[in-house]
Amino acid sequence: MKGKRTRVLLTGIGGGGHGEQILKALRLGELEYEIVGTDISDACANRSLVDKFVKLPRASDPRYLDELRSLGRSEKCIAIFHGSEPEMTVLSRSKSILEADGFYIPVNPSSVLDVCQDKVRTMGYLSSHGFRTPQFAEVRDLADLEAWKLLPAILKPSVGGGGSANVFIVQSRDELLTFSRYLLGMCECFIAQEYIGSPDEEYTVGVLFGKDGALINSIAVKRVINNALTIRTQVPNRTNRLEFGPRLVISTGISQGHVADWSLVRIACEEMAASLSPTAPMNLQCRVVDGVVVPFEINPRFSGTTSLRAMAGYNEPDILIRRDVLGEKVPPHFSYKEMMILRGLREHSLS
Structure with a gap:
């Protein structure tokens, strides 16, 4: 399907967040994308990777929504992808307005965001629905x-x-x-x-839903947490809880690791995510403790591993455009590759 140009608007392409991840995934898509990218700053490392770059105000600015709509219409974009959580909130709240403009908006409803953007509510929801939590x-x-x-x-x-x-x-x-x-x-x-489990049994799990709420597929990355990019905090274990190992670790939002079937993890996370009735991607963070998948956070959006997944043949933004906008039949639980994917830093020069 290469050669067909599909024009999309992608916000928040700087800062190393999920906007950058969506950008990388779209460049690996089956379709050929023309990407209008935005950010709040001209000092944006990824501006050279999009076909057109436009600076927009922050999502909290009263001008934001009008300028976003105007840009999308003038550039004849068929979809708007959010690249930051503040923009996700605005797009979810304004989804009906944006859809009336003719845009496809892959964002979850406020009922999902209200639960998942509050960690206490997330844990309370999962616990009350019979899922094990810390x-x-x-x-x-x-x-x-x-x-x-x-x-x-x-x-x-x-x-x-x-x-x-x-x-x-x-x-x-x-x-x-x-x-x-x-x-x-x-x-x-x-x-x-x-504090639960071991960092050696930590997973980041994507569960993909279409705009009709149908479960499309899931993918799990068993995290490799071993360097400054992936470790937020680590301290020697000074407790008598030997089951945690010699160090206690909190990972960062930058994930890397082993993409494989991990069916135990995927199936459990599919059930948790589906219980919330989402209509867009979900991402769950969990550890396996004594053979049980125990979630400790849910992000109701594209993940910081979106491009890693695309490298394995699990390209969420591309799949959603092909399925939800262009009407292509995407088989549920399609296959993708097993691989180890590690990350580093890459520099950009701007003229």
């Missing part, structure tokens, strides 16, 4: 921690905190209170979460 507590005051006995534990903002920012491992009561005070000084509430 034990957790919402913390709005230090008094909320009086009954918390599980150590080690993870502390992180309940809302926001992308890229594992402001996430802490605590192993003692003193550390628990110290970092809790710090977080409460920054945000209204945070989640305390039981």
Whole structure:
């Protein structure tokens, strides 16, 4: 199908986020894409990788939606992909308006975002629907921690905190209170979460849904967490919990690893994601503990591994355009390649 030019608008192409990942995946697609890329800054490393670059205001700016719609119409784009979470929220809220303009908008409804963008609500939802989760507590005051006995534990903002920012491992009561005070000084509430499993059994899992809510496929990457790109925090294990190994690790939002069938992980994550009734890609972070898939976060969007998946023949943005816009029959649970994919850094020069 190469040679056919399909014009799409992709926001948030800078910053190493999922916008950059969608860009890379589209360049590997079965279709030939003409990409209009946007970002909030002209100092955007990926501007040379799109066919046209336009600077847009931040998603919080009152002008954002009108300028986005105007750009999409003037460039005759058939779809708009969001490349950042703030833009995802605007596109979800404004989906009916954008669809009336004639754009395909692969974004989940607010009912999905409302659950998944709040980590306490995510864990509460999964637990109430019968899925195993780490034990957790919402913390709005230090008094909320009086009954918390599980150590080690993870502390992180309940809302926001992308890229594992402001996430802490605590192993003692003193550390628990110290970092809790710090977080409460920054945000209204945070989640305390039981530390689970081993980083050697951590997976990032994509579950792909069409605009009609149908499950298309899933893919799991068993993460290789071994360097500065992939490790957010690591500390020696000072507890008597030998099952966690010699070090406690929190990964970053930059994933790499082994793409394979991992059917146990995929099937469990398909069930969790489908329970939310999504209509766009979902991404789940989990560890396997004693043979059970235990999720610790859900991102209701394209993943930071979108381009890695495309390299294996699982190209989510391309599949959605072909299926949901052009009407191509995409077989459910289509096959893709097994491979190990590792990441590094690449520099760009801008003239």
